[in-house]
Amino acid sequence: MQRYSGFGLFKHSFSHHENWQRMWRNPTPKPVYDVIIVGGGGHGLATAYYLAKEFGVKNVAVVEKGWLGGGNTARNTTIVRSNYLWDESAQLYEHAMKLWEGLSQDLNYNVMFSQRGVFNLGHTLQDMRDIERRVSANRLNGIDGEVVDAKQVAEMIPYLDCSKNTRYPVLGASLQRRGGVARHDAVA
Incomplete structure (x- = not known):
């Protein structure tokens, strides 16, 4: 090869x-x-x-x-993440995330995996409750994740309109810093 x-x-x-x-x-x-x-x-x-x-x-x-x-x-989608709610799913996707982290090296081919973080935005109080629940479940499973508020989202993604005047205001988000994107077609 x-x-x-x-x-x-x-x-x-x-x-x-x-x-x-x-x-x-x-x-x-x-x-x-x-x-x-x-x-x-x-x-x-x-x-x-x-x-x-x-x-x-x-x-x-x-x-x-x-x-x-x-x-x-x-x-x-090109999103690679392991921040799923259910224990079984979270562990399966965490294993997959670890495989992605070493795949370019294993294949000697750039699969264009970029761990720039994955945000899941919350626009309602129920969204934020669900985000808290998922992040807590992930942490119990040893999977990284954090809850960030609207101010933190605005600081990390300056081009995103986080003002109160938008149609769906951002109240906060979950953030998995190890998550990212990959070119799935490059892998295939």
Whole structure:
């Protein structure tokens, strides 16, 4: 597999980035596989990757009717976070967050994961109660999170209108500083 570097990026710029090694194959199907995964989106590709990485299962077929990562993975949210309410969900997403934190290194490929923080804004008193509940549940599960008030939100996101005159005034937010965004299509 080709290793990526700043020099390689510079070198390939002279050919308008048209001479990169293909990152996937299109082989003729074998008569037998140990595992067949239907769906080449984020979950299917991750399953194939971790079967190979963690268990040595390499005779895997990923079958996709379109193109790899062309469905939900390419068109939906890029938010990566683990601040979910229920214990089971929180632990599952916390594990996924830790995998994201090391994924670029594991793949030797920049998945463009940027841990710039994730805010969930509260616009009503009920929103703020729900935010308090979720942050408290996360802390009990050892997951980072904090409640911030409207003034703190305005200081951290200066371009956001946090005035009282907006249609939906910001009363506060939950903040998970380790959360962020990633290019899911880059991973696929």
